[in-house]
Amino acid sequence: DTAVSQTPKYLVTQMGNDKSIKCEQNLGHDTMYWYKQDSKKFLKIMFSYNNKELIINETVPNRFSPKSPDKAHLNLHINSLELGDSAVYFCASSQDWGTGYEKLFFGSGTQLSVL
Amino acid sequence: DQQVKQNSPSLSVQEGRISILNCDYTNSMFDYFLWYKKYPAEGPTFLISISSIKDKNEDGRFTVFLNKSAKHLSLHIVPSQPGDSAVYFCAAIFTGTASKLTFGTGTRLQVTL
Numbered sequence: 001d002t003a004v005s006q007t008p009k010y011l012v013t014q015m016g017n018d019k020s021i022k023c024e025q026n027l028g029h030d031t032m033y034w035y036k037q038d039s040k041k042f043l044k045i046m047f048s049y050n051n052k053e054l055i056i057n058e059t060v061p062n063r064f065s066p067k068s069p070d071k072a073h074l075n076l077h078i079n080s081l082e083l084g085d086s087a088v089y090f091c092a093s094s095q096d097w098g099t100g101y102e103k104l105f106f107g108s109g110t111q112l113s114v115l
Numbered sequence: 116d117q118q119v120k121q122n123s124p125s126l127s128v129q130e131g132r133i134s135i136l137n138c139d140y141t142n143s144m145f146d147y148f149l150w151y152k153k154y155p156a157e158g159p160t161f162l163i164s165i166s167s168i169k170d171k172n173e174d175g176r177f178t179v180f181l182n183k184s185a186k187h188l189s190l191h192i193v194p195s196q197p198g199d200s201a202v203y204f205c206a207a208i209f210t211g212t213a214s215k216l217t218f219g220t221g222t223r224l225q226v227t228l
Contacts, residue, residue, distance in 0.1 A: 004158070042117075043159070043204065043218040056215055090158050102208060102216050103149065106158025 003027050006091045006107035013081055014115055021076045021110045023091030031055075032074035033104065034066060035090040043090070049074055078112075086114045118142045119207050121219035128226055134192040136222050138205030141186065145207035149216070150179060150190050153202045162203070163190070195226045 006023040013019055025032060033056075034046040047066040048056035054066070063079040078085060088111050092104040120139045128134045138148075146167040151159035165172040165179045165188070172179050178191045192199055205219040 041220045045215045048215065058215075092158070103161045103164070104151075104159075104216065106160070108156060108158050 002107075004091055004093055004105050004107040006089075006110055008110060009108065010111050010113075012113045012115065015081055015083060017081050018077070018079045019081060019112070020078070021089055021091075021112075023074050023076070023107055025072055025091075025093040025105070027093055027095070027105060029093040029095050029105070030071055031094045031096070031102075032068065032071070033092040033094070034074065034076050035092060035106075037088040037090065037109070039087070047074075047076075081112075081114045083114050086112055088112070117220075118145075119205055119217050119219040121203075121205055121222050123222050124220070125223040125225070128195045128224065130197060130226055130228050131194045134190075134195045134199065134224055134226070136190040136192075136203050136205075136224065138188045138190075138219055139186060140188075140207050142207070142209070142217075143186070144209040144211075145217075146210050147208045148179070148181060148188050149206045149208075150177075151204040151206060151218075153204060153221070159204055192224075195224075197226050197228065200224055200226045 004025045031050045033048045037043050046060050049068045052068045065077045068074045088109045090109045091107040094102050094104050118141050149164040150162040152162045153159040163174050163177050181188045202221040202223050204221045206216045
């Protein structure tokens, strides 16, 4: 039973399209995140939600819009996809936020390829 | 601005020997450090952590050492096993509000037979 699951695992699409990645966690955690791993292998935070409230919003183009319908789900919608959006996107969750002990549980990643 | 650096992209160690993975950081505000392990096609998984008030934390075969004055930490794996072959990410955080983990770029460890 996967703790943090994200779909799809692979996403190949054309420039200009709109796509969504879904994430669900069954750990009962209060905080969820989206991370992006680019071609240089940096894992960078994009967004964080705590109990459905946006708490971290890094400098991300507003073509990226996270949505948290409830604290177990955090979806990522991307409008007008660009070549530079190609990356691996990881969803994660954690029990604690703000205490500094962010032991994250990651999903297996979504490999996005924009052609 | 790369605040957490793992300067060795890869490391090869023989089974049974010690693996030492290094990490340097530049932000002196970081006060909590974590190591994550990642297998191919999987997400990173938490391995071990250390608070800046300590200089060592041990968990089985894994030990993390922190040298605050040098802004350096290292992960020791003894003895190394083939199943340890993975990418290891160092991460750091400032335990303030809106805190967020800053990751290094990872070191690929290959444990050979």
